[in-house]
Amino acid sequence: MLTDLLVRDVRPLGGDLTDILILAGRIAGGSAPAGVPVLEGGRRLALPGLVEAHTHLDKSLLGLPWYRNEVGPSLIDKIENERKVRKMLPIDPRRQSELQARLSLSHGSTFIRSHVDVDTECGVSGIEGVMATREALADIVDIDLVAFPQSGMLVRPGTVELLEQALRLGAETVGGLDPCAIDRDPKGHLDTVFALAERFGRGVDIHLHEPGEMGAFSMELIIERTVALGMQGKVMVSHAFCLGMPDAAVVDPLIAALAEARIAIMTTASASRTVPPLKRLVQAGVVVCAGSDGIHDTWGPYGNADMLERAMFVGQRYNLRRDDELRLALDVVTTGGARALGLEGYGLAPGCYGDLVLVEAETVAEAVAQRHGRRTVVKRGRVVAKDGVTLP
């Protein structure tokens, strides 16, 4: 839906007071034609729509009775518990994904990349559910799907065929997961993932939780394949905890190679794990984006889908305190996400899509550090959330 809207009296990124005119869904220069609907900005800060670059829309427990988590500590514990619990709890991917997408939107995220589980037990039902939500919400939020082999790929025969099916159904991106630690066959895992990407002409997004040298090895293999297949700019590594290891002799060459291969890095700014070195990555030219990861699911109880709060977590994790540093935290959840996901027409300049979030804050730093609620959100000129409440 291509809508006209005059957003009056806002301060783009905390700058001077101005109006933002949106015509046919895109930001326009010049003055407003007669009859354009007006949204009063009330001097609020205007940010471009936030980008949720990594979540799992298919399996949040939002709206269900509180799930009492008694899961063991390892990654495998969590994967196996989830498969078990999914048979018992009414986790309908269609319903859960719409609940979470609307929650995201109420906080200002107008773009969402969702990994969606594909395995030999749930098949592609998650993909179908999230795709139905994507269609239902097409006018108010953009959703991008990653076909994600959460339970492992080569270790569970039949999974590759299901991933193919997910890609044929319309998932944009091929997912992967810990090539050493889960599939126990880094070459086999990554050859398969990249072969799928090449065959279907899609990008790649790999969950890489592997720490230290093991993670660095998997990352080298990812970089090698990205370059060999000419897939620069189409690959993301999510989490990348290994880049947080202290050994600069290992990390620095990896960062240079990531920049060269134009591979993006996604971080949740995890407080409990080593994290990729944000400033060094950005200085080297690597695109860094952020995501909520799971929102209250069987993996963990946290998350509220607010990417401005995520920017605050970025700030806290990287000890960003100065106003100019907090601008970097905002970049991660805005332009970083847009570049990582290859979004066309992103930003506040004329010609960009009219996707905005209005926040009560004096400066960008205040918006990030204090993340005031009651936001108003605009998607391609349409007011989709007003003062924190998603419109029907």
Place this chain on the structure above:
Amino acid sequence: MLTDLLVRDVRPLGGDLTDILILAGRIAGGSAPAGVPVLEGGRRLALPGLVEAHTHLDKSLLGLPWYRNEVGPSLIDKIENERKVRKMLPIDPRRQSELQARLSLSHGSTFIRSHVDVDTECGVSGIEGVMATREALADIVDIDLVAFPQSGMLVRPGTVELLEQALRLGAETVGGLDPCAIDRDPKGHLDTVFALAERFGRGVDIHLHEPGEMGAFSMELIIERTVALGMQGKVMVSHAFCLGMPDAAVVDPLIAALAEARIAIMTTASASRTVPPLKRLVQAGVVVCAGSDGIHDTWGPYGNADMLERAMFVGQRYNLRRDDELRLALDVVTTGGARALGLEGYGLAPGCYGDLVLVEAETVAEAVAQRHGRRTVVKRGRVVAKDGVTLP
């Protein structure tokens, strides 16, 4: 003020539905006498009043125009910037401390320990301001003051005399700060701090940011003095980043000695620093409490004074995911704080003070992980905040 109140239909710590009767400010057994005022709990979770064990009420910038932080990275940069800025900004300790204390209270904190700057520039004006707030709010929140030599003590002659003055005025606790890194004289610094504590019969609370072996050395000196002076149970070490170092051969003996000397540890669960090993400390019998530290001041832009959110930060920093683990995060901001501050009559049992916070949540884990707003807070039987708004 000793008030009667019947709090109807609440679930203490997520347990069975019950009423809590408060008579003359304390929780009573039995049934309510006629005419006792009723507060409808609406099946909410009841927690004991939260304990803010470490903040700086005197220097928050709450309510002032956004402060654009351009401060350098070191501790000394922040200390010197603050002294400079304090002359330019209207940071009135009396006003700022009341604003922050009321904000704390609206989130459910009914006890606050505040470090208050004492130095040769501001003298004891911060102490006087926060003491005036303490008196004004005596019926609704308990405030405990630490006379804190933020700018260093021995390196700034005249500071010790000002600390004495602060203690005579009524500050409960003697503060200290990085005996090696700031005062450059760990023996001199700690001998002076503990001598003041002995002379005035007060406890000690020392900011220890010093990392690694340096921090471990300072901590040894603190433990030695605590034991030598028989001050077991009266000393707290705040931050204690050094306990987060990986070398168990250094850390384990320190933990054992802290337990033996009954020294409490305060953590903010900093996402960017090494943190004390929570579970190992608790298992060894060391009391661990938590604090917000500065709430949007010249040091940094973060903070909202919500100790339930702080419990979430504890959960995220220590990767607590199971429901039983999140109970530990709650303990840190409730019973941990009460034990660390030596609060008498703390808890939900008959005989305890009627200090409660009611939270919309099914379980303790949900209260911590989702930290829903609109809390209702009771102090010694008096309703002091209703649905998130402090009553006048």
